Amino acid sequence: YKDLHFGTGGLRGIIGAGTNRMNRYTVAKATKGLANYIKKQGEKDPSVVIAYDSRRFSKEFAQEAAGVLLKNDIKVYLFEDVRPTPELSFAVRETKSIAGIVITASHNPPEYNGYKVYWKDGGQVVDPVASELMKEINSISDFSNIECLHGCSLDGFDKLKILGEEMDKKYIEKVKSLSLNPQAIEKQKDLSVVYTPLHGTGNKLVSRVLREIGFENVHVVKEQEKPDGSFPTVKYPNPEEDGSFELALKLAKEVDGDIILATDPDCDRVGVMIKTSAGEYYKLTGNQTGALLAHYIISSLQKKGMLKENSFLVDTIVTGKMGQKIAEKYGVETVSTLTGFKYIAQQIKNLEDEGDKKFVFGYEESYGFLTGSFVRDKDGVIASMLLCEMAAFYKEQGMTLYDALMKLYEEYGYHKEELFSIVMEGKEGALAIRSTMERMRNNPPETIAGLNVAEIRDYLVYEGPIKLPKENMLYFILEEGSWFAIRPSGTEPKLKVYIGTVSDSASEAQKKIERLSSHIKSMLSYNE
Structure with a gap:
């Protein structure tokens, strides 16, 4: 009922013709506004990284955005194929780019697509940048001044760089560096892991990280393995929905899975099912997963003598409170911010980059988790690796993740x-x-x-x-x-x-x- 405006979360809407839909015109307008805003920053030789997910027209919209930026003399790093959103965040920081664009509608139904902008710290834009950028984009009323509006070839641009295996390798090495108990993986390398990328971007990197870190018994759901923007096997490609686990659960029962993971289409969020001692499968909420990870990360750092005195955890105001209680026990400060991982990233920037504190973990109830300092958005690749490592760690002690959760409840309420x-x-x-x-x-x-x-x-x-x-x-x-x-x-x-x-x-x-x-x-x- 209204035009598709660039808001605090970027663009998100149904794919189709018209000013209230996601199409090459609304993408070109947003990118032209971003180009204008970047030019006003006065940065010498600025660059922008562009990534996209498996949705319909994601690749075309990414190429449209690249064309507009290149025509505006802005260097573009364009991923060669679909990639997880967190790798985009990493690449923005790694290439020292001023901004990043990711074409995704996250876990929305297949008829949707979207466009998110990241700033130089690798986090999604927040104020004052977000408001200034929004104003710049929404002020464009004349489409005739927008380059590449009807498509343009990307051939021949010196300022276009294609990203692929080299960036993947750098990112994966950083992810693996977050492992806290490699000896647990070595002893439990046959942990039975079932994974579904839900037709999204996750399979290539999640499977690779798990394999490279030492897990030898990883089963990917075949029917949902390949990227497919129509998401044919699920009603919604959302790991919060029980239906997303249907095929993975079937496979887990066949291979005696210890843990089931499902990432959403852009692989920034991960849902988990765990096996109880009775052999039943139990779906964790985002709050339960976050509390388990918070305890695992903080207690492991403490045992290794790596927990700094000025450590902090970030959650959101609407996140469950068990993580705060765990943090408090270990002397870790909790900072609660607004809903949305961009605000968690903003607190990391304020307290770690510009302050003297050490970030240990961030999470929100909607299946978003992050640790480490090289990504500034929720990261389904990092979370998947640590969840499997945590399952191996507890299995080595004769416990399931369900047992570990019950132990936390007994201690913290x-x-x-x-x-x-x-x-x-x-x-x-x-x-x-x-x-x-x-x-x-x-x-x-x-x-x-x-x-x-x-x-x-x-x-x-x-x-x-x-x-x-x-x-x-x-x-x-x-x-x-x-x-x-x-x-x-x-x-x-x-x-x-x-x-x-x-x-x-x-x-x-x-x-x-x-x-x-x-x-x-x-x-x-x-x-x-």
Whole structure:
């Protein structure tokens, strides 16, 4: 119902003709705006890295973007074929480029595509760059001034460099350098790993890293191995969806898999299923995976004497709280920022690059994880390697990852989280989202499911311990420590509601979350 505007998350929309769709014209306009913005920075011989995923027209849109930049005398590093988004982040830093572009719609349905911009630190653009860039792009009204609008050959440009195996090798070596317990892999090299790239970009690098680090029993789901933008075997190529694991789970039962991994199409997020001691498969939430990784990374660094005093972990305001408790026990500071990994990257930049602190781990509930200092976005390749290494580490001790999770619950409390969305499409939906937020802001509840509201944080005005951009999000803290948050999605027409609680037992935590969820759904007039 409106033009496709370049927003804080870049462009994302349905592929098709028209100004409210993803096509070569909207891609060319965004790239022309980026070229204009880069020129205004006054940098000598600037360059931009471009990567793309397996979606329909991703390659064509990447070539379109390359053509516009080259015609504007900006050097381009273009990947030869599909690559994971985190490798784009790495390549921006490695080539010392001013910016990066990745053509992807992440885990959206097949009819979508998108366009994201990264800045010189390797993170997605945030303010003030994001606002200035947005203004530059959205000010373009005359398409006749945009180069390569009807396509142009990339032959003959001296400033075009193709990236391939050499960059892959550099990235993979860095990923492998993050291994914390190589001896566990050596002893458990026959760990049965089942992996699906869900028709996306992940297979080449994830399989390679696992093989090179020493795992000899990796099974890739054949039906989902090759890049295919129609994602024929899944309804949504999203590892958060149970259906994404259907074929991988079938294969795991055949090969007695210890761990099942699924990465989304641009391989920045990873979902995990683990085998319990009873032989059943259990799907971890992003919060559970994050807590397990946080504990594994921090405790391993401490054992090796490599945990610095000024270490910090970054999560988001709506992430479960167990990771914070783990960090606190080991003397690691937790910094909580806004939803979206670009804000996690921003905190790493502020505290590590421009401060004197040491980043150890960052995560968000939506299956995004990062450690190391060479990538500035969530990284499904790094996370896949560390998850397998962690499974080998615990298996060496006679434990499954499920056992390890239960041990964390016993020590830090039974944390339980829930996320649900209220879809409100079209113009009426946008108005409904706005009015719901206004109602909750102006007439907030005093109690939820019989629990008093102790504090309300309106992130349009809230001033916390660190300076954050203004965000249309409301966060409610209840008297006994439970919490819930509500915010409009940045990429889809829906309201997102996050709930978290903690108890001394799993059953009590489950009862509490059900009571809270039921009450909040009723309050928001939610119908499943």
